[in-house]
Amino acid sequence: MEDARSGPAAGGATIGELGEDRVLARVLPRLVSGDAALLGPGDDAAVIAAPDGRFVVTTDLMVHGPDFRLAWSTPYELGWKAAATNLTDVAAMGARPTALTVAIAAPPALGVDVLEGIADGLREGLAELAPGAGVVGGDLSASAVLTIAVTAFGDLEGRAPVLRSGARVGDVLAHAGVRGEAARGLALLFAEGRDASGEPDVALAQAVRDRHPALVSAQLAPRPPVAAGVIAAVAGATAMLDVSDGLARDARRIAAASGVGLDFDAAALGDDVRLALAGAEDHGLLATFPPGAAVPAPFEPVGRVVDGPGRLLLDGEPVEALGWDPYSGWDGRTG
Amino acid sequence: MEDARSGPAAGGATIGELGEDRVLARVLPRLVSGDAALLGPGDDAAVIAAPDGRFVVTTDLMVHGPDFRLAWSTPYELGWKAAATNLTDVAAMGARPTALTVAIAAPPALGVDVLEGIADGLREGLAELAPGAGVVGGDLSASAVLTIAVTAFGDLEGRAPVLRSGARVGDVLAHAGVRGEAARGLALLFAEGRDASGEPDVALAQAVRDRHPALVSAQLAPRPPVAAGVIAAVAGATAMLDVSDGLARDARRIAAASGVGLDFDAAALGDDVRLALAGAEDHGLLATFPPGAAVPAPFEPVGRVVDGPGRLLLDGEPVEALGWDPYSGWDGRTG
Numbered sequence: 001m002e003d004a005r006s007g008p009a010a011g012g013a014t015i016g017e018l019g020e021d022r023v024l025a026r027v028l029p030r031l032v033s034g035d036a037a038l039l040g041p042g043d044d045a046a047v048i049a050a051p052d053g054r055f056v057v058t059t060d061l062m063v064h065g066p067d068f069r070l071a072w073s074t075p076y077e078l079g080w081k082a083a084a085t086n087l088t089d090v091a092a093m094g095a096r097p098t099a100l101t102v103a104i105a106a107p108p109a110l111g112v113d114v115l116e117g118i119a120d121g122l123r124e125g126l127a128e129l130a131p132g133a134g135v136v137g138g139d140l141s142a143s144a145v146l147t148i149a150v151t152a153f154g155d156l157e158g159r160a161p162v163l164r165s166g167a168r169v170g171d172v173l174a175h176a177g178v179r180g181e182a183a184r185g186l187a188l189l190f191a192e193g194r195d196a197s198g199e200p201d202v203a204l205a206q207a208v209r210d211r212h213p214a215l216v217s218a219q220l221a222p223r224p225p226v227a228a229g230v231i232a233a234v235a236g237a238t239a240m241l242d243v244s245d246g247l248a249r250d251a252r253r254i255a256a257a258s259g260v261g262l263d264f265d266a267a268a269l270g271d272d273v274r275l276a277l278a279g280a281e282d283h284g285l286l287a288t289f290p291p292g293a294a295v296p297a298p299f300e301p302v303g304r305v306v307d308g309p310g311r312l313l314l315d316g317e318p319v320e321a322l323g324w325d326p327y328s329g330w331d332g333r334t335g
Numbered sequence: 336m337e338d339a340r341s342g343p344a345a346g347g348a349t350i351g352e353l354g355e356d357r358v359l360a361r362v363l364p365r366l367v368s369g370d371a372a373l374l375g376p377g378d379d380a381a382v383i384a385a386p387d388g389r390f391v392v393t394t395d396l397m398v399h400g401p402d403f404r405l406a407w408s409t410p411y412e413l414g415w416k417a418a419a420t421n422l423t424d425v426a427a428m429g430a431r432p433t434a435l436t437v438a439i440a441a442p443p444a445l446g447v448d449v450l451e452g453i454a455d456g457l458r459e460g461l462a463e464l465a466p467g468a469g470v471v472g473g474d475l476s477a478s479a480v481l482t483i484a485v486t487a488f489g490d491l492e493g494r495a496p497v498l499r500s501g502a503r504v505g506d507v508l509a510h511a512g513v514r515g516e517a518a519r520g521l522a523l524l525f526a527e528g529r530d531a532s533g534e535p536d537v538a539l540a541q542a543v544r545d546r547h548p549a550l551v552s553a554q555l556a557p558r559p560p561v562a563a564g565v566i567a568a569v570a571g572a573t574a575m576l577d578v579s580d581g582l583a584r585d586a587r588r589i590a591a592a593s594g595v596g597l598d599f600d601a602a603a604l605g606d607d608v609r610l611a612l613a614g615a616e617d618h619g620l621l622a623t624f625p626p627g628a629a630v631p632a633p634f635e636p637v638g639r640v641v642d643g644p645g646r647l648l649l650d651g652e653p654v655e656a657l658g659w660d661p662y663s664g665w666d667g668r669t670g
Contacts, residue, residue, distance in 0.1 A: 045428045045430070058380035143399075147398075274376050
């Protein structure tokens with residue numbers, strides 16, 4: 001089934017047949033460069049507005065195999081997720097996302113419709129999650145492995161960045177976004193979206209989607225609370241991060257950087273506490289707020305900051321770090 | 336011979352064995368974040384100074400196979416070239432490079448010493464070509480194909496960016512950097528650096544290096560005239576670009592964007608005019624200067640801007656576009 005997804009659509013051309021210039025001529029018109037682009041794609045570099053004299057920057061790779069399967073994700077979803085995950089890193093600094101650059105390495109035999117779909121997902125992910133932000137530049141290269149490299153920029157609007165290191169004992173621990181849904185979606189795809197030989201399968205994945213649309217969507221096209229980053233910063237958040245590796249593993253990063261302990265309330269984490277703590281790729285925002293401050297929506301209190309550098313607690317008891325490592329988590333398959 | 340280069344050095348560990356956190360702990364100390372980094376690596380995103388309220392950004396991928404061979408390039412050279420090529424794109428806008436982000440996708444079996452070597456090359460390439468600039472962030476992912484994604488930033492220092500579209504009839508056409516050396520180095524590696532089956536070979540490549548150190552270095556670790564970008568902008572350059580795809584193909588881009596013709600003087604291009612025009616990857620700077628302005632060193636006059644949108648001439652006669660396309664130029668091998 002893989003060829004049906006990675007090759008061109010019926011009647012379509014491959015990027016190898018078209019060559020770089022004609023591929024870009026088909027892909028670039030699907031993107032917008034956004035409000036911050038003083039000069040968009042087409043020259044050696046773009047020029048982006050940074051009104052307060054600083055900019056926030058983060059970069060992330062999505063690789064066919066460890067990070068996505070073409071039998072499971074549509075090209076549109078790949079573009080959407082590439083935008084969403086990077087936008088959340090910008091938001092986690094308390095910044096407003098302004099722009100992305102996108103570099104793609106792709107096999108020559110890939111259909112140009114795949115790149116068009118990625119561009120559509122990027123455009124619409126930006127429009128929904130970070131209105132006004134756009135794609136200001138990129139690169140296209142040949143590779144045996146489809147790889148999407150996104151770099152995202154943001155504007156702090158005169159505020160200090162919200163670091164991981166600012167949590168203080170007594171602060172409220174709060175979270176915005178889903179908890180464990182992306183991991184549940186991935187587990188369903190692994191359990192029911194592969195054929196008898198273990199290969200990801202288009203038709204089986206579609207059946208999983210039909211039964212569990214929200215969970216599959218949480219994994220393949222997440223809708224992180226990007227706008228909540230600025231909301232937290234304005235409300236006085238003392239620390240914040242993007243929860244990409246699971247709530248427990250990422251919370252430990254705030255605990256280590258701030259030299260504090262974090263104590264989660266099990267009752268605030270839903271029915272499956274272990275999944276809420278361990279499930280990766282939800283891309284929620286975990287933040288701490290001063291004891292006197294109101295916790296702004298969409299954040300919900302999930303615990304408190306306590307003594308003990310680097311400690312992670314659940315209802316006052318230590319919990320293990322649970323999470324995801326890119327080298328222990330990939331079985332070597334692509335699909 | 337390939338395993339000897341892509342596997343770990345004797346006694347070394349693979350990145351799969353170490354895992355992401357320990358790999359980063361070994362690689363990050365080899366990098367400096369530079370003068371513009373208000374907040375360097377370690378949080379969700381970095382914060383970079385943009386003193387005039389704008390920043391320049393460009394992004395580029397280097398992929399094992401089409402863009403480099405591990406039997407030919409040392410890890411140090413990969414890091415150096417990744418820095419050099421992106422810095423030149425920033426320079427081509429007339430900007431001073433300030434910072435890079437670097438995302439690397441690598442096979443789990445790769446030795447961590449390869450990433451350490453890449454980091455060393457990045458650091459020293461930055462120190463030589465763009466003093467004060469540093470690496471402010473990055474990402475590490477697993478992939479079957481070693482892939483290096485660099486995004487580079489620059490400061491226009493209050494000047495207008497130098498675009499491809501500003502050349503005017505009567506301007507002087509000038510070039511800074513080597514012409515054809517990178518292509519000669521690559522041709523030597525293809526001719527003499529491969530074994531009988533056509534595979535890139537470490538020992539044969541070393542012999543080519545010993546005989547032609549300057550040409551091989553021009554290909555594997557180029558020293559583009561990065562500082563010349565600001566020099567050209569200050570001197571009033573009307574158009575400029577990075578010559579990555581060959582002088583002829585890139586000159587045609589200025590001609591098309593500016594709606595002018597460009598007429599090269601054969602006598603200014605050295606002994607092998609065809610190679611000077613067609614050879615890719617030199618990463619010189621091609622610029623146009625107003626007729627009355629002095630052409631600043633290291634630029635040398637190589638022709639003039641004439642009538643005729645998109646026309647490319649040599650001593651007044653039309654020349655063919657010659658150059659490089661990523662999908663026609665890769666034979667599918669890695670090595």
